[in-house]
Amino acid sequence: MVEFEYWWLLVLPLFFVLGWLAARMDIKQLLNESSALPTAYFKGLNFLIKDQRDKAIEAFLEAVKINSESLELHFALGSLFRLRGEMDRAIHLHHNLLERPQLSDVQRFAIMAELAQDYLKAGLFDRAEDLFHKLRASPTYHLPALRYLLDIYIRERDWTRAIETAKDLESQSGTSFHKEIAQFHCELAVSEASTGNIQQTKHHLANALEANKECVRATIMLGDLEATSGNRQKAITTWKHIEQQQPQCLGLVAERLLQNYTALDKGKEGLALLKNWMEKYRLPSVLNIIYEATLAQNGTEAAANLARTELSKKPSLNILDRLLQARVLENTVKKEDAALIQGTIRHFLGSSRSYCCDQCGFRARNYYWQCPGCNHWESFPPEPKEQTLR
Secondary structure: OOOOOOOHHHHHHHHHHHHHHHHHHHHHHHHHHHHHOOHHHHHHHHHHHOOOHHHHHHHHHHHHHHOOOOHHHHHHHHHHHHHOOOHHHHHHHHHHHHOOOOOOHHHHHHHHHHHHHHHHHOOOHHHHHHHHHHHOOOOOOHHHHHHHHHHHHHHOOOHHHHHHHHHHHHHHHOOOOHHHHHHHHHHHHHHHHHOOOHHHHHHHHHHHHHHOOOOHHHHHHHHHHHHHOOOHHHHHHHHHOHHHHOHHHHHHOHHHHHHHHHHOOOHHHHHHHHHHHHHHHOOHHHHHHHHHHHHHHHOHHHHHHHHHHHHHHOOOHHHHHHHHHHHHHOOOOOHHHHHHHHHHHHHHHHHHEEEEOOOOOOEEOOOOOEOOOOOOEOOOOOOOEEOOOO
C-alpha cells in the first residue's frame, strides 16, 4: 500500500492558488492588449467579414492614424490595397514604412516582403526580383523568395535562370521540380528550333529527359526532328517510346505516327499498332485516328462496324457522330436529316469535349503543356473529356 505524505495537503492548495493567479494574469494581459487596439480595427475586420472592402479600407486607415506604430495594421491595409488593385497606394504605404529609422532586421525583411509582392502584382518584375534576391538573406523568407523568383523567371520566359532557381528550390526544400525543369529545357529547345539550331535543340531535349525520363514532350519533339529530317523510321521508333513513359499520352502522337507509317507504305502495320494501343489503353483520341484510317483503307462498312462496336461498349456523342458519318457515306440516311442530326451532335460535342486542368479546372479545346489559367505544368490530362449532357 502506498504511504500517504501529509505534507501534500499543504502543497496542493498552493499549486491551485498559483494556477489561478497565472490564469488571471493571462486574461488581464489579453484584455489589455485587446483594449490597446483601436476600435476602428475591429470595425475593419467586421467589414472584411461582410466583404465590404471600401468601408474596411476606411476603417483600417482610421486605425493606422490612431496606432501609427503597428506594422500589422499597415500590412493589413496594404493587403487590402493589393486586393483592390490599388498598387500605387500599396507601394507608397510599404515604401514609407521601409524608410522608418531604427527598424529591426525582422521588421525590415517583413516590409520588404510586402513591397516585393506589391511590385510583383503591379508587373514591375525588375524591382520585385531585386527585393526577392535581398530576402534570400532571411531564413524566414528565403524559400518563399525563391518561389517568387521562379514565378518571375517563368513569366519573363527566362528559362535558364528558371532552371537554376528550380534546382535551388529542389535541393533546399526537398520538393521535386523535375517535371518543371524538364519543361524549361523543352522551352529552350523550342527557342533553338525556331532559329534552326538542331544540335542545340537536341542538346536541350537530352537535358529535359535527363531531368525527367518520363518527359513526353521531349520525346515528341525528338521524333518530330527526325521526321522533319526524313528519318521516318527513327521518328516512329522515338514516338513508340512514349508507351514506356506515359502510355496515356499516346494519343498525342497517334496521327503523326500513322502518317509516317503510311509514307513508308506501312499503313496497315501502323493501323494495327494503333488498334493494339486502343485495346490496351482505351484512348478515345486514338479511336478517332483508327476510324479515319479504317474509312480510308477498308471503306464505309468497316468504319461503321467499328463505330457501332465502340458505341455499344460506351455511349459517346463523338462515336455516334462517326457512325452517322459512315451511314451518310453509304447513302442509308437522307442527307437533309443527316445534316440536321450531325449539326446538333457537333454543336453539343463542341461544347462538351475539352481538356480540363487538374489544378484549376481551366478548360481548353487544345492541349497545353502549361495551363494558361494557373500556369501549372503538365496539369492537362492528354485525353479530352466528354461531359455528360443532361
